[in-house]
Ligand SMILES: NC(=O)C1=CN([C@@H]2O[C@H](COP(=O)(O)OP(=O)(O)OC[C@H]3O[C@@H](n4cnc5c(N)ncnc54)[C@H](O)[C@@H]3O)[C@@H](O)[C@H]2O)C=CC1
């Protein structure tokens with residue numbers, strides 16, 4: 001029997017980091033959670049509070065605090081740091097300067113500390129920071145994953161599910177590209193049990209699916225939540241938990257996450273949201289879809305946005 005404790009380190013115990021810790025705890029995804037934050041007092045308080053909650057869970061989990069460099073035994077390191085909340089009217093790309101600086105100071109310390117697990121990046125702008133972590137770490141691309149458009153995909157499925165009155169798990173639709181304003185739904189590959197989504201939509205609602213309105217509502221959702229509460233946290237916490245679970249179980253399930261491309265889709269050296277198969281070693285395979293001409297154009301536009309911002313990294 002494999003008795004090795006699964007260890008997740010969360011670097012940045014703010015809104016997202018603390019919510020991700022709670023999701024991992026509730027879903028019993030690992031045996032050890034390690035919190036890291038500049039604000040050590042707050043991180044320690046979160047660890048104590050989560051340890052109280054752990055007493056109500058069916059499994060055993062220890063929650064501790066450490067420095068990021070103390071990571072040689074960590075399986076998955078989740079990066080959720082930030083330099084401050086977005087101001088009204090800003091986009092995720094506006095976080096680049098501050099988050100890239102923080103990441104630049106953390107990842108080399110972790111590599112010097114002997115990290116050889118999987119990096120999972122939620123910090124925005126997610127695709128660019130994923131590429132930065134890949135570069136700074138020198139790890140194989142399979143070990144560096146961004147949460148990418150899996151949260152956006154979940155939002156799309158939720159919205160379609162509400163209109164169709166069908167469980168979101170039965171809807172095969174997803175978002176591709178940047179976790180940002182250039183993302184887009186892949187309508188050519190969207191279906192419910194093999195029936196094209198538009199046909200099902202017409203049949204169940206008596207209306208035509210307004211593709212543009214649906215894409216816009218998904219793209220804007222994060223900002224609407226932000227406007228109401230100053231952050232988004234529970235949705236991304238669910239995303240982080242789901243990716244960690246699929247890695248630990250070696251599910252070989254394909255999720256739309258940010259991966260470093262190496263020739264797939266005709267693109268090299270860019271992290272972008274694409275469907276990828278998750279195994280215990282990380283990304284086992286990037287799935288290349290046959291995109292329609294307009295989808296190819298949108299994908300190329302997303303690649304351009306990400307490349308232009310990679311060029312701004314320190
Ligand atoms: N990928 C996605 O879908 C989503 C991404 N995000 C992103 O996640 C990031 C975190 O957001 P929040 O939790 O709301 O921010 P927050 O400000 O609540 O938390 C960030 C934490 O990082 C810590 N931190 C800063 N520098 C550090 C360092 N050098 N070492 C250790 N800790 C450090 C801060 O002390 C703070 O506790 C942001 O970039 C945000 O845009 C948020 C929601 C969804």
Ligand SMILES: CC(=O)C(=O)O
Pocket residue numbers: 092124151222223232236
């Ligand atoms: C903040 C962010 O990236 C989101 O909720 O999509």
